[in-house]
Amino acid sequence: MSGALVAAGCIDELLIYMAPMLLGDAAGVVKLPMLERLDAAPRYEFIEAERVAADLRLRARVPEHWRAYQNDAILYFSQARAAGFKPKVVIGAGGGYSLADTAKAVGADMNGVFDLDFPQSSINPAGAPGLDKFLEAYKATYKMYESTTRAFAQAYYHWFWLIQPAPMPETMIERDPVFYLRSVMGGRPGGLAHFSDEAMAEYERTARLPGWATGICED
Numbered sequence: 001m002s003g004a005l006v007a008a009g010c011i012d013e014l015l016i017y018m019a020p021m022l023l024g025d026a027a028g029v030v031k032l033p034m035l036e037r038l039d040a041a042p043r044y045e046f047i048e049a050e051r052v053a054a055d056l057r058l059r060a061r062v063p064e065h066w067r068a069y070q071n072d073a074i075l076y077f078s079q080a081r082a083a084g085f086k087p088k089v090v091i092g093a094g095g096g097y098s099l100a101d102t103a104k105a106v107g108a109d110m111n112g113v114f115d116l117d118f119p120q121s122s123i124n125p126a127g128a129p130g131l132d133k134f135l136e137a138y139k140a141t142y143k144m145y146e147s148t149t150r151a152f153a154q155a156y157y158h159w160f161w162l163i164q165p166a167p168m169p170e171t172m173i174e175r176d177p178v179f180y181l182r183s184v185m186g187g188r189p190g191g192l193a194h195f196s197d198e199a200m201a202e203y204e205r206t207a208r209l210p211g212w213a214t215g216i217c218e219d
Contacts, residue, residue: 011042012061012087013044013059013060013061014044014058014059014060014061015057015058015059016029016057016058016059016060017052017055017056017057017058018055018056018057018058019054019055019056020054020055044060044061045060045061046058046059046060047059047060047061073092073097073102073106074102074105074106074206075199075202075203075206077106077109077110078202080109081109087112088112089112089113089114090112090113090114091114092113092114092115097113097114097115101211101215158184162216162217163217166214166217169213169217170213170214170217173213173216173217174213177207177208177212177213178204178207178208180207181203181204181207182204185203
């Protein structure tokens with residue numbers, strides 16, 4: 001029963017007690033079908049670890065904090081809907097959770113979504129009081145431009161490039177959006193090995209949609 005509930009996405013928190021003992025061939029915590037890929041496993045994140053006498057008590061919850069570009073956010077909500085997973089609250093970090101086009105694509109599932117990012121620096125100051133002073137203090141504290149090195153620029157080149165005035169970056173991305181997508185995602189630690197064929201196919205499908213490049217730049 002517990003395995004069926006986990007597989008159905010009905011378990012959002014685990015309470016686990018571990019003892020420093022080896023019991024040999026024992027039954028597992030839950031009975032789940034054999035996985036073909038590691039990324040298909042139900043994932044939780046530890047939120048508490050406490051020692052109780054000689055044992056260890058662990059609490060883990062389904063993670064509800066994702067960082068996402070627009071295509072990531074839309075893909076997440078699409079997969080969650082297909083799996084019947086309906087979290088009451090989603091706390092996101094990334095422009096994908098704050099764009100109007102994302103809300104149009106996702107629909108009512110955007111209710112209860114919160115975005116942790118501070119407003120983009122190009123926003124009208126009247127809509128974000130104090131943002132201009134925050135930016136100046138941030139620059140003065142972290143010397144974000146003075147301390148830029150070659151290594152930093154190579155690692156975060158897209159932030160410098162995507163903010164160039166339209167339509168320069170949009171036109172270049174639209175020339176071959178799938179190449180751009182695979183180059184950026186494949187250039188991160190672990191490359192494309194983290195993504196299943198199904199996930200990559202969906203990423204590539206959304207990359208071909210009209211307006212995708214504009215969304216990437218606006219984010």
